[in-house]
Amino acid sequence: MNIRAGRGPQEHEALIEIWRSAVRATHDFLDESDFARIESHLASDYFPAxxxxxxxxxxxxxxxxxVRDGALEMLFVSDAVRGEGVGSALxxxxxxxxxxxxxxxxxxxxGALGFYLSRGFAQIGRSELDGDGRPYPTIHMALQTAP
Structure with missing residues (x-):
């Protein structure tokens, strides 16, 4: 496996495909309209940030x-390779x-909650709404021990 820096807008479409695969496999709670809204903002707003x-x-x-300012804002792995260590390596x-x-x-x-707990993160807070004010409760976590 090779881990490297992102290469900018020329690979955004490939990253969106990974995002789609990962979210379809792990976010069954996400309303279809929210899925479409988030997807439409990935390349224009979320990736550049x-x-x-x-x-x-x-x-x-x-x-x-x-990553932004020491916070992991997104981590997505294609469903085809989920469980093969890609997320852990990233x-x-x-x-x-x-x-x-x-x-x-x-x-x-x-699944994600368990993943981060098993890698040294601990819950430090909870919000009823996500960062966009949508009704998806969010667990705030901080690294407590090295993974």
Missing amino acids: VTLTVAEKNGRRVGFAG LAEVIENQAVSKVDVNEQNS
């Missing part, structure tokens, strides 16, 4: 992370090289 890190396997993009990379120490997780995404 973070430092992107991309994971490749056999020359193919399979996952990515987005998380380790951004903790070590981008000083990630916090993450917010949708409460309904129990």
